[in-house]
Amino acid sequence: MTTIEDNRARGPHADDAGRRALGEDLSVARTGFGAMRLPMRDFGIPGVDPRQAVSVLRRAVELGVDHIDTAAFYFHQDVTANALIRTALHPYRDGLVIATKVGPGRSRPDGEWLSPAGPAELKTAVHDNLRELGLDHFDLVYLRFQPHDDGDLAERFGALAELRDEGLIRNLGVSNATAVQLAEAQRIAPVAAVQNRFSVGSRTDRAVLEACTEQSIAFVPYYPLVGKGGDEAVADGAVLEEIARRYEVSPAQVKLAWLLSLSPAVLIIPGTSSPAHLEENVAAGSLKLDPADLAALDAIS
Template sequence: MPHENTTAPHQPHDANSLPAAAAGRWPLGGDLPVRRMGFGAMRLPGRTWEGPAGDPEAAVAVLRRAVELGVDHIDTAAFYFYKDLSANAFIRRALHPYPDDLVIATKVGPDRSPDHDWLDAAGPAKLKADVHRNLRQLGVDRLDLVYLRFLSKDGPGDGRFEALAELREEGLIRHLGVSNATAAQLAEAQRIAPVAAVQNRYSPVSRDAEADALVELCARQGIAFVPFFPLGGAGAPHIAALREVAARHGASAAQVGLAWSLSVSPAVLAIPGTSSLAHLEENVAAAALTLDAEDLATLTAG
């Protein structure tokens, strides 16, 4: 981000001592080093897509505390909203002008009406308009990372990824990513422009051979793999294997799920989301949780 934040919370001189630093860094796009423990803003406007509404003061407090803990990678989208509450607006209110090292990723493709109905996938012109909407809402001149989120297994044809590549050439986007993508969609996008990150569903309880192979492919190619629903979605912390490993470490099941994701590959970046300060602290602490071979075997079998 090209701004200096004169109101940012005081941070320790040793950045490596920050809790989010425990899992190390990844060079996003080759030139944006980010800590592998980040934050997802989806839950800030509302607990679910249909509410209830989030607490604006709590949202601002969570975002500021995340930065204090060393988080330098925040994932958002303009369609993360509930009524008049918006994740992008919370981020701007809490953190603008942004710290120089803060990376904000957003995504385009889906959209929602003011009544919260999901709309058809955006075409090239709408995608460009949505990028400009993110720029305005976040108050920046360039977006660090923009994902094209696919709503089907169709490739990035019809000029959709090309539209984002044009904005990248114009300097409005630094890096491009794909979300909810297959290996074939990733390859097709790469024929159009470099891809810095893939954001797909992935967790100890929502994985398969195809997903594992895509994680490995990303690591080989220097592409970040960013799981959404890194805790598996609703009910995941109650999975028996997660509880068993958590008991061994005196940790929570959610922490074990995050630690598992980070253990899979150095290319994996975690972006757990929450609107609770307590859960934020718990999630970020998972960066320091190391799972052994027995733990990993239990999670793989469970």
């Protein structure tokens, strides 16, 4: 029913979920790491001691994670995800993919959201991220949209495409994108990844996932553990709890295994500042759910 027991003895590894291509010339483990929860528990809420955050990052790489997702707007007061990543992992090992997002930012130190960035501001944001992380180029940069964003995509995505042509960005992605925006971006430059909200409790972007699957574009769900009520602690009904009990895993691990089962395009980036939760998240990559259980999870509404 599952291979997770077999892997408990040797410990989890990010490759247990398999690997997939990212763009034309990169390969990453399907289990990555999202850095949002390192400097903050949520926007406006402080995170753990930075020393623990650094320890979690180093442990993630020890567990085989080679895809870390960050953004300059992941910060609380003077603690930033980018600085924590640089402290923990620089100089970066070969093959470690660091992805960032640019678009609407947040002002420091109060954290207020700013207006959508124009082409020049987007280019500045990429350079700022490179400096903060100590990189000379990015393997992946997403253009992040706001909900109902009807601004000029061509100018903004085109600005990132120019940085790609200059060698500062290896692959381009879009975040919070509709299927129409994805198609529009592809007319400007190749899209290697889409990062949209998706989980057992939030499936409104199914059409985007299907488009990514058909076109071999990586689909990277954010907030992968959020339940129907928007709270990670809220289980999505008795079905999820029962499946977790029978496999002797946590509901969070079931949610991650379900995401990985949806499509070979899916790359998960669960974030945490807890060493124990990190181990659980990586271990979820070896959890194989029976077809009947997958169907029961698919039926949750």
